[in-house]
Amino acid sequence: xxxxxxxxxxxxxxxxxxxxxxxxxxxxxxxxxxxxxxxxxxxxxxxxxxxxxxxxxxxxxxxxxxxxxxxxxxxxxxxxxxxxxxxxxxxxxxxxxxxxxxxxxxxxxxxxxxxxxxxxxxxxxxxxxxxxxxxxxxxxxxxxxxxxxxxxxxxxxxxxxxxxxxxxxxxxxxxxxxxxxxxxxxxxxxxxxxxxxxxxxxxxxxxxxxxxxxxxxxxxxxxxxxxxxxxxxxxxxxxxxxxxxxxxxxxxxxxxxxxxxxxxxxxxxxxxxxxxxxxxxxxxxxxxxxxxxxxxxxxxxxxxxxxxxxxxxxxxxxxxxxxxxxxxxxxxxxxxxxxxxxxxxxxxxxxxxxxxxxxxxxxxxxxxxxxxxxxxxxxxxxxxxxxxxxxxxxxxxxxxxxxxxxxxxxxxxxxxxxxxxxxxxxxxxxxxxxxxxxxxxxxxxxxxxxxxxxxxxxxxxxxxxxxxxxxxxxxxxxxxxxxxxxxxxxxxxxxxxxxxxxxxxxxxxxxxxxxxxxxxxxxxxxxxxxxxxxxxxxxxxxxxxxxxxxxxxxxxxxxxxxxxxxxxxxxxxxxxxxxxxxxxxxxxxxxxxxxxxxxxxxxxxxxxxxxxxxxxxxxxxxxxxxxxxxxxxxxxxxxxxxxxxxxxxxxxxxxxxxxxxxxxxxxxxxxxxxxxxxxxxxxxxxxxxxxxxxxxxxxxxxxxxxxxxxxxxxxxxxxxxxxxxxxxxxxxxxxxxxxxxxxxxxxxxxxxxxxxxxxxxxxxxxxxxxxxxxxxxxxxxxxxxxxxxxx
Numbered sequence: 100x101x102x103x104x105x106x107x108x109x110x111x112x113x114x115x116x117x118x119x120x121x122x123x124x125x126x127x128x129x130x131x132x133x134x135x136x137x138x139x140x141x142x143x144x145x146x147x148x149x150x151x152x153x154x155x156x157x158x159x160x161x162x163x164x165x166x167x168x169x170x171x172x173x174x175x176x177x178x179x180x181x182x183x184x185x186x187x188x189x190x191x192x193x194x195x196x197x198x199x200x201x202x203x204x205x206x207x208x209x210x211x212x213x214x215x216x217x218x219x220x221x222x223x224x225x226x227x228x229x230x231x232x233x234x235x236x237x238x239x240x241x242x243x244x245x246x247x248x249x250x251x252x253x254x255x256x257x258x259x260x261x262x263x264x265x266x267x268x269x270x271x272x273x274x275x276x277x278x279x280x281x282x283x284x285x286x287x288x289x290x291x292x293x294x295x296x297x298x299x300x301x302x303x304x305x306x307x308x309x310x311x312x313x314x315x316x317x318x319x320x321x322x323x324x325x326x327x328x329x330x331x332x333x334x335x336x337x338x339x340x341x342x343x344x345x346x347x348x349x350x351x352x353x354x355x356x357x358x359x360x361x362x363x364x365x366x367x368x369x370x371x372x373x374x375x376x377x378x379x380x381x382x383x384x385x386x387x388x389x390x391x392x393x394x395x396x397x398x399x400x401x402x403x404x405x406x407x408x409x410x411x412x413x414x415x416x417x418x419x420x421x422x423x424x425x426x427x428x429x430x431x432x433x434x435x436x437x438x439x440x441x442x443x444x445x446x447x448x449x450x451x452x453x454x455x456x457x458x459x460x461x462x463x464x465x466x467x468x469x470x471x472x473x474x475x476x477x478x479x480x481x482x483x484x485x486x487x488x489x490x491x492x493x494x495x496x497x498x499x500x501x502x503x504x505x506x507x508x509x510x511x512x513x514x515x516x517x518x519x520x521x522x523x524x525x526x527x528x529x530x531x532x533x534x535x536x537x538x539x540x541x542x543x544x545x546x547x548x549x550x551x552x553x554x555x556x557x558x559x560x561x562x563x564x565x566x567x568x569x570x571x572x573x574x575x576x577x578x579x580x581x582x583x584x585x586x587x588x589x590x591x592x593x594x595x596x597x598x599x600x601x602x603x604x605x606x607x608x609x610x611x612x613x614x615x616x617x618x619x620x621x622x623x624x625x626x627x628x629x630x631x632x633x634x635x636x637x638x639x640x641x642x643x644x645x646x647x648x649x650x651x652x653x654x655x656x657x658x659x660x661x662x663x664x665x666x667x668x669x670x671x672x673x674x675x676x677x678x679x680x681x682x683x684x685x686x687x688x689x690x691x692x693x694x695x696x697x698x699x700x701x702x703x704x705x706x707x708x709x710x711x712x713x714x715x716x717x718x719x720x721x722x723x724x725x726x727x728x729x730x731x732x733x734x735x736x737x738x739x740x741x742x743x744x745x746x747x748x749x750x751x752x753x754x755x756x757x758x759x760x761x762x763x764x765x766x767x768x769x770x771x772x773x774x775x776x777x778x779x780x781x782x783x784x785x786x787x788x789x790x791x792x793x794x795x796x797x798x799x800x801x802x803x804x805x806x807x808x809x810x811x812x813x814x815x816x817x818x819x820x821x822x823x824x825x826x827x828x829x830x831x832x833x834x835x836x837x838x839x840x841x842x843x844x845x846x847x848x849x850x851x852x853x854x855x856x857x858x859x860x861x862x863x864x865x866x867x868x869x870x871x872x873x874x875x876x877x878x879x880x881x882x883x884x885x886x887x888x889x890x
Contacts, residue, residue, distance in 0.1 A: 122400045123440055125781040126480070129393030130444030132771050134473050135451060136386045139767065143374050145287050146359035151227050152321070157332075157352035159183070159318040160365050163618055164347060170618060171351065173365045175318040183320060186342075187335055192321035194219040195298060196290070197312045198370030202562075203743060204276075204294065205267040206255045212744070213251050214293040215268075216370060217309055217316075222295065225319055228288075232262045233280025239297040246280040246295040270743040271562045273303040289359045291370045315367075319355075326354065347613040377840050378764050381532070384837065385768065388525045389775045390480065395518045396782035397484030401433060433485025434478070441477040516822050519783070523823045523863075524830035526779040529772040531834040531859045535841060536765045536772075538849050546847065548754070549656075549692020550593055551633035554722050555750035556732070557592045561714030563740040570713050573739050577716065580731050582724035587631035590623035592715035593694040594754045604705060606663065607672040607682040617662045620702050621675055623709030629654070629689065631717050639669045639687030642708055650708055652686045659703035660688055675705055683707060693847075700846045717750070780870050783819070812875050819871050820864060831856055 147153050159179075162171045175195075184193050197217045204213050223235035230238070231249060238246050245266060252261050256278075266276045276296065298309035324331055332352040339350050353361045360376045560566045566573050570588055577586045590600060600623075605616035622628075626644040629636065637657065642649050653673060660668040665685075672682040691701045720728045736745040755762075835851065842848040 437481035
């Protein structure tokens with residue numbers, strides 16, 4: 100019997116191949132899209148799943164508050180580490196980590212720039228990353244030990260085991276290192292690591308490398324005390340606040356099984372990966388909606404095919420088929436179609452993720468690895484798609500089936516119209532999200548940041564002691580290059596993200612600045628900084644190189660002036676480094692600017708002139724002469740520094756890195772929202788084609804009675820547009836909620852206004868009308884004689 104059912108299914112597939120191919124294409128696209136999105140979601144939600152007892156290990160952050168602002172930072176201190184270990188019996192283990200940026204490692208004639216992370220000796224007790232060579236218990240036990248990633252090991256030593264070999268660190272920091280291990284690279288972890296160096300390592304001069312970061316380290320703790328409703332964090336934070344009330348700090352604990360998402364808004368997370376739970380929610384919704392659209396399409400097309408097969412069903416009943424066998428046959432045919440679509444979809448999804456690496460990044464999972472989940476989804480889809488048409492067919496009366504008539508046809512029409520309305524509501528929401536994602540991406544790309552990010556090259560001069568010791572000469576030589584318009588040297592570059600140069604600033608005479616001041620980021624600059632970045636001075640003036648009094652002057656941004664309640668800030672005196680520091684006079688106000696991601700609010704900022712701690716040199720160049728500038732910069736660098744290679748970036752490219760993940764997920768959302776629109780159009784095309792086929796005689800009679808092509812088309816377009824219109828009251832509120840969830844990730848974003856909804860509605864109506872028009876064009880031009888000759 101099963102053999103007959105399969106043969107019948109294949110025959111009907113050939114007989115109604117247009118509808119069957121539409122159905123198969125829609126199912127394959129829907130399943131492939133869902134498999135890809137679910138693979139992305141699994142990758143994002145599986146971060147740190149290899150860590151043992153991740154729910155008992157926590158990342159420690161500090162919340163700093165003032166009268167006007169609050170921020171959460173991912174930095175602790177050696178004193179905080181000692182306090183956590185000594186005053187909290189709930190804590191059983193603690194370790195410190197600090198990414199110190201890219202430094203040079205040398206093995207003989209081979210020199211490579213690698214990302215360096217300082218780590219405590221208990222690092223591998225805490226993070227059970229796989230060791231390829233070496234003993235994880237002892238790898239970071241001794242000073243000047245280094246553990247390499249597999250990539251770094253192969254670059255420096257080839258395929259051999261490097262444990263016991265010697266390396267040199269050169270450049271800004273010089274020290275000898277011994278390789279004590281090679282660690283495997285785990286992609287699904289929030290902590291980025293490449294080369295790990297023991298915290299107590301000594302530099303060439305005998306200084307402790309780790310001591311440089313005693314006031315800016317990342318702290319992890321382990322506690323076996325259950326953290327029910329955050330009670331553990333509350334206990335430790337209250338204990339700290341009571342002991343050190345003057346610090347005005349609150350401690351927070353982020354469990355590592357959730358840290359990838361909860362650390363999203365924490366500042367100063369160099370070397371960390373963070374995720375966005377709102378984006379994951381949107382992707383989950385898109386998966387659900389794509390599958391719903393596919394099921395609705397399948398139900399509608401299967402129902403249409405059942406109505407075309409009523410005579411066959413009547414004959415089968417005459418031959419002895421009962422209701423259950425008919426229902427089983429139609430359900431089996433639906434499952435068979437879904438099985439073929441599943442095989443096609445899993446292949447498409449796997450190939451797509453392997454080919455589109457730029458879009459999907461370092462996702463290490465394959466759709467094939469989740470095949471059991473995907474098989475379940477396919478089976479559910481096949482059952483839901485086939486059960487209604489199967490039950491419908493089994494209820495047909497034998498006599499009406501043989502006469503090719505169906506009772507209650509209007510009820511079936513209402514059912515299909517209702518399903519179409521659901522489909523249109525979903526399509527509207529996804530089209531709306533696509534438009535919002537595109538417009539927000541364009542908004543980010545084109546937003547004015549308060550400075551000109553184009554045509555700026557930034558050199559990391561802090562990586563070379565030779566250049567920082569002779570920065571004036573080097574800077575003057577840079578300015579002599581013909582392609583250079585201007586150049587400036589400073590403690591930090593705009594666009595480098597969060598800087599640790601922050602403290603509470605308060606007007607002169609104010610005490611207790613931690614409670615009464617404003618948390619402010621400060622930049623030590625030279626007199627060409629404002630001009631190089633092309634910032635606007637909106638009040639007062641810029642620094643004057645001819646005025647020695649400007650050595651105690653300040654420029655502030657508009658946000659800082661506002662938070663200090665300064666209506667007229669010029670001439671006001673501020674203490675930038677605490678209440679015991681000297682007061683400095685405000686000589687100018689620059690327009691607000693955003694040197695971090697647009698996910699963050701504008702930071703209160705101050706600029707002062709400094710003659711030390713210069714790390715970044717910004718060069719504004721002539722756009723058309725970039726190809727000539729770069730070799731000249733590199734040649735000049737070699738004249739001053741022949742060991743450390745030139746390290747530089749272009750400011751606009753650096754800023755785009757803030758939104759790299761946003762751009763990738765935005766593209767993913769847009770692509771699959773667009774595919775859902777295509778699925779809806781496939782369903783609409785199939786339904787319209789079936790409806791036309793049912794009404795060919797009616798169309799012919801209307802044409803004989805004088806109806807023109809436009810009138811015939813209006814019959815179908817009116818019905819479809821009416822169904823879309825009744826779906827809007829449901830679609831618009833849901834779409835509004837989805838847009839709000841997406842935009843709340845950005846401190847600065849496009850407005851969620853009526854223009855979005857009107858434009859989405861009009862666009863979808865145009866798409867719907869175009870689809871129906873193309874489908875009905877052939878039928879409206881047909882010869883009436885062809886369909887009326889039998890009557």
